Amino acid sequence: MDRKEDIGKLFEEKLQQGNASPQTTSWDTLKDSLDEKDRKKKKRLFFLWLTGASTALLLLYLLAASVSKKNSPNSLQEDITVWELDSLSNKTDSTPTYRETEEVFKIVTKDRLKSSEKGGSPSATESAVSETSDNKKKSSEESLKDATNTTLKEEVSEKKTSGTQKSDHTLWTEKSDQVKTKYYYYNDSTKQNMVIEDPKVIDSILKNTQKTKDSINE
Amino acid sequence: MKPLAVNSHSLEHIISECQKNKRKAQNELFTKYKDTLYFLSLKYCRNEADAEDNLQESFMTIFEKIKTYKGKGSFEGWMKRITIYKAIDRYKKQKEFPTEEFPSLEDTSIEKELTKIPLGTLLGFVQELPDQYRLVFNLFQLDGYSHREVSQMLSISESTSKSNYHRAKLILKQKITDYHLEVQKNKPSYGS
Structure with a gap:
């Protein structure tokens, strides 16, 4: 009979029976x-x-702000206003007719902005801003010219001024982001519209007209 | 067999409620298993204080991880594994394990008449073992893990596990011998 036991087995047998409470x-x-x-x-x-x-929330706010800034007509007005102020400060021509035409142009611009706010058909300015191809440019120039002429006519009839009226406008093209200045004229005597890029040309016309007037008056 | 089924169902219910973080069910589970897990902690820890801490940490982990218990295998076994791993983590953090590659060939058996020792004393001998020896001895001898499993659990080599186990048994044998010598010394002699 084996009188010896493995020590591991001894502990295994004994400790398996154990129990204690914490x-x-x-x-x-x-x-x-x-x-x-x-x-x-x-x-x-x-x-x-x-x-x-x-x-x-911050992201939503930033997104909403950027979207509203893009869609808001104020952004367009802001650009045009800057240009208008710029044009006033740069051009020091003291000819009364010239200033009058600048004011007329402001009215034209505001009218177009109002129509865009009402959600009507795109105005001439919007078309001019958005369209980039040559054909589209032409049509936008024409529509802008028409809109300018209409308002110019009204303005001129109200003020009952004679001679040639003048206004200028800047077109931003999406492609180049370059500023292009065009001058719109309405000749009251000939009842014709003109679009000229060089203001010196119209200045000479205005002077000639004035001279003619003066000579008639004399 | 019916009571077993009822118990099994009630355990499932307790587990399900514990998964919902219900305190009442957690209390029931604690009451049901605290003694078993405490005794397991006593075997793996150096002393009662460590065992109490280990029990508390184990229950915290059990309640936290109970949502991951899918009902596969014994729930008690799952809780015991958590308790054992908690003890291993405790002593792994505290001390670098000594490495020993040469198992001793000394005899680790003991005379049967010397095996009559109180349970508390035997538990004390196990607790007095060096941390790594104690963990290896418990894992291999008392909880039935293989040396390969032990080596993986303790991040040691298999031969180190075997060596540590053998060394642990030699220390325990020495302690039992010393214990009996002490008992003999304190025994009143009526003969001479």
Whole structure:
């Protein structure tokens, strides 16, 4: 009979029967730890949610702001106003007729802006801004010319001024972003419209007309 | 067999409620398994204080990870594995394990008449083993893991696991011998 036993087996047999209760670890301490962990988890989730929500709101705001800026007619008006002020400050020609025509042009522009705000058909300015091809450019110039002429006619009839009226306008092309200046004229005596890029030409016409007038008056 | 079915169902119910983070169910689970897991912790830890800490941390992890329990295999086995891994982590962090590649060939058997030792004393001997020896001895001898599994769990070589196990048994044998010598010394002599 074997009188010896492996020490590993001895411990295995004895310790398998064992059982003991914890003295200090109670449900209450465990519950407190669980509650604390839940609180921390909730806090972390709240901060995550808050960060996410504020980021989303900021992005939405920025998106909305950029979209509204793109769609707003104010942006167009802003560009034109800058140009108008620029034209006024740069051009120091003191000819009264010339200034009058600049004012007329402002009225034309505002009228077109109003029509675009009402959601009607695209105005001549909008067409001129958006269209880039040569054909389209031509048609836009024509429509712009027509719109200018209509208003010029009204303005001229109201003021009852004689001689040649003059206005200028800038076209922004999407392709080149270059500023191109055109001058629109309405000759009251001949009842004809003119589009000229060089203002000196019309200045000479205006002077000639004035001279003719003066000679008639004399 | 009926009571077993009822118990099994109630355990499923407790697990399901614990997965919903219900405190009542967590309390039930704690009450049901605290003694088993505490005794397991006692075997793997150096002392009672460490075992208490290990029990608490194990239950925290059990309640946190219970959502991942899919019902495959024994639930008690799943909880025991968590408790064992908690103990391994505890002593892995604390001390670098000594490496020993040469297993001793000394005899690790003991006379049967010397095996009559109280359970608490035997548990004390295991707790007094060096951390790595204790972990290897528990994993291989008491919980039935192979040396390959032990080596993977403790990040040691298989031969180190075998060597540590053998060394642990030699230390335990020495402790039992010393214990009996102490008992003999303290025994009152009525003869002479």
